[in-house]
Structures are given as C-alpha cells and as structure tokens.
Amino acid sequence: MILVAGSANLDFITRVSHLPRPGETVLGPAFTTAPGGKGANQAVxxxxxxxxxxxxxALGDDPYAAPLxxxxxxxxxQDTSLTLDAPTGAAFITVxxxxxxxxxxxxxxNALLTPQRGPDFTDVTHLILQLELPLATVQAYARSARERGVTVVLNAAPxxxxxxxxxxxxxxxxxxxNEGELTGLVGPGERMEQLRAAQALGPGTVIVTLGGAGSVAVSGDQRIEVAAHPVTVRDTTGAGDTFVGVLTGGLGAGQSLERAMRRAALAASLACTRDGAxxxxxxxxxxxxxxxxAGRVD
Known part of the structure; x- marks a missing residue:
C-alpha cells in the first residue's frame, strides 16, 4: 500500500496568452475548477x-471538498482525509x-494538519510527502514512517x-x-555534484526532474538518466506530481528504480498533453x- 499524506486543494484555472508581469492584467476567456493539491494529485x-x-x-466542511x-x-x-473546521484549500492557477x-x-x-493528527500506517510500504503541509507535520510523519520501516519519498516542493x-x-x-529545488537545497554547481551533495544529507536516492530534458538520479553509487518523451505541451500543471505518484507506485510494486523512472517520465509527458492536474x-x-x-514493453 502506498500512503500519500499531503495537501488537497480545489484548483481555479484560467488560460491566458502569456503570464502576467508584476502589475499587469491579462484577460482570459473563462475559468474552470478541478481537483488538485500536491498530495491529492500524487495519490490520484x-x-x-x-x-x-x-x-x-484535511478538507473543509464545505462544497469544495466534494469534488476532491x-x-x-x-x-x-482510499480516502482517509479528515474534515476540519476550516475552508478547503484552494489554488489559483494561471496557464x-x-x-x-x-x-x-x-x-x-491543509494548514491545520498537526503532528498529533497522523495517518494510519497499517499495511503501508511507502509514504509520499510534500511541503504543502506544515513543516513540523511533515517531519513528524517522516519520523513515524521510518520507525515503522516504511520507505519515505519526499517531493521537496514547493x-x-x-x-x-x-x-x-x-x-x-x-x-x-526539480532543478530550482535542487539548487535551493545544496547551492549552485555541476548537476552530479549537486546530486551527490543532496545524497550526503541523508537520502540514499536523489532524483532531479528536468522538464523536457528528462530526469537524472543517483542511488548509492549508481547513476540513472531517463529521457523525456516528446509531446505537444498543452498544460504542465500536475506533471511533476504525476511523476512522483507513478514513480512511487512502481517502486512499491517492486520495479527497479530505472524502470519506475521510465514509466513515471512517460506518465508525466502524457499529463502535459491535457488540461488540469x-x-x-x-x-x-x-x-x-x-x-x-513507443516499441517498449515495460
């Protein structure tokens, strides 16, 4: 069982010709809503x-929770989310x-999930975390998972x-x-040096996603490079979450890291061809x- 502990938001999405600069107003034809949040995205x-x-x-007791x-x-x-006395989270996305x-x-x-409000780890082999919950909560969940022998996957985003x-x-x-998050974690440098520096902080495996350039991982002494699949990009929203969710599912099923990365890269590319997360x-x-x-059976 893969457990994802994280955020759930209702996304409010509008499309525009270009992203607005500071102080600029850009008109779009309409807006749509869709379920989102990094945690819920990765679970889906x-x-x-x-x-x-x-x-x-955590969701609110309001109409926004139902579509999530x-x-x-x-x-x-399997949805084990709590209903709390606060509005359901919302994300405002301009594409x-x-x-x-x-x-x-x-x-x-999402902000009301505390370390004391923890998930059920029964039958869980892998836990996925992100950084849209309070940091103290993320720390507590990671610690609880490791104490139970659960493999912890952290997507250090936002x-x-x-x-x-x-x-x-x-x-x-x-x-x-991703590249920006890796640089924020270990500072600028040559990519392999950055990956090894991140690995030295504790994680045995570090993966950096590179958008259209694919992804690179270090795991122990091993280096893995996976190319992205060429597609016509419609909307990149949720592509990174798709990668993390499919990757972890593959690892939980016993796939090798390289195989799990290949399937995750393909899934993320396919997600970019459609709207929404x-x-x-x-x-x-x-x-x-x-x-x-593509001529491969995987």
Whole structure:
C-alpha cells in the first residue's frame, strides 16, 4: 500500500496568452475548477497507474471538498482525509498558451494538519510527502514512517523558504526535486555534484526532474538518466506530481528504480498533453498502450 499524506486543494484555472508581469492584467476567456493539491494529485497519479493507494489530508466542511473526495474515489484511492473546521484549500492557477503556469495557494484546512493528527500506517510500504503541509507535520510523519520501516519519498516542493531540517532529510529514503529545488537545497554547481551533495544529507536516492530534458538520479553509487518523451505541451500543471505518484507506485510494486523512472517520465509527458492536474493524469491502460506504441514493453 502506498500512503500519500499531503495537501488537497480545489484548483481555479484560467488560460491566458502569456503570464502576467508584476502589475499587469491579462484577460482570459473563462475559468474552470478541478481537483488538485500536491498530495491529492500524487495519490490520484499513483492510484490511476494501478497501485493500491491511500490518501490522508484535511478538507473543509464545505462544497469544495466534494469534488476532491470524488476524484480520489474515482481514481481507486482510499480516502482517509479528515474534515476540519476550516475552508478547503484552494489554488489559483494561471496557464499561458505555452503551457507554463504560475500558482498561488490558499492553504485552508491543509494548514491545520498537526503532528498529533497522523495517518494510519497499517499495511503501508511507502509514504509520499510534500511541503504543502506544515513543516513540523511533515517531519513528524517522516519520523513515524521510518520507525515503522516504511520507505519515505519526499517531493521537496514547493521550494522551501528556509533550509530543510537535517532530521527530516535523515528520515527520507528517496528525494525528488526539480532543478530550482535542487539548487535551493545544496547551492549552485555541476548537476552530479549537486546530486551527490543532496545524497550526503541523508537520502540514499536523489532524483532531479528536468522538464523536457528528462530526469537524472543517483542511488548509492549508481547513476540513472531517463529521457523525456516528446509531446505537444498543452498544460504542465500536475506533471511533476504525476511523476512522483507513478514513480512511487512502481517502486512499491517492486520495479527497479530505472524502470519506475521510465514509466513515471512517460506518465508525466502524457499529463502535459491535457488540461488540469488530476484530469490529465493517465491510467495504467493508457501508460501500457503508450509504451507499446513507443516499441517498449515495460
């Protein structure tokens, strides 16, 4: 069982010709809503790719919570979220015609998840965490997981404003970051030097995602490079979460790191061809079909 503990937000999305500069107003034709939040996104990606998945988060007692719970259920995810006396989290996403986006998040109920309000680790082999919950809560969940022999996967996003605590990184088995997050963690430098520096902080495996350039990992003494799949980009929202969810599902199923990364890269590429975060995430059937079309059986 893969457990994802993290945020759940309702996304408010508008498309524009270009991302606004500071002080600029850009008009778009309309807005749509869709279920989101990094935690819920990663749970949906994992569930849709065919892996047993449980989600633990916090939602408000309001109409915004219903579509989030329904998306989890429809994706085969066991929803164990709490209902708290606070608004459901919301994310305001502006997507340019290029597919790039900017996002502002109102945390709402997510901010009320405390270390004392912890998830059920029964039958869990892997825990996925991100940084949209309070940092003390993320630390506590990672510590509890490691004490139970659970493999901890940390997606260190959004990029923290302050250095991550040493005791958090010491409890992480697999760290997933993008280029900016990696530089924020260990400083600028040559990529392999950065990856080894991040590995020295505690995680045995460190993966950096590079957008259209694919991803690179170090695991022990091993180095793995995986190319991205060429697609026509429609919307990059949720691509990173798709990668993390499918990656961890693969690891939980006993796949090698390289194989799990290849499937995750393909899933993330497919997600970029459709609008939204959770609505864009591929199913296991879609992944298998895309791999077959690419001439590989994986």
């Amino acid at each position: 990606a994992c569930g849709r790719s065919g892996h047993p998945t449980r989600f633990f988060g 719970r329904e998306s989890l259920r429809a994706s085969g995810v 340019a015609d290029s597919g790039e986006n900017v996002i502002a998040v109102a945390s709402g109920a 990029a923290p404003q302050e250095p991550l605590p040493a005791d958090l990184l010491a409890n992480v088995n697999v760290l997933v970051v 959770q609505p864009s995430m591929p199913t296991r059937h879609e992944l298998d079909r895309a791999l077959a079309q």
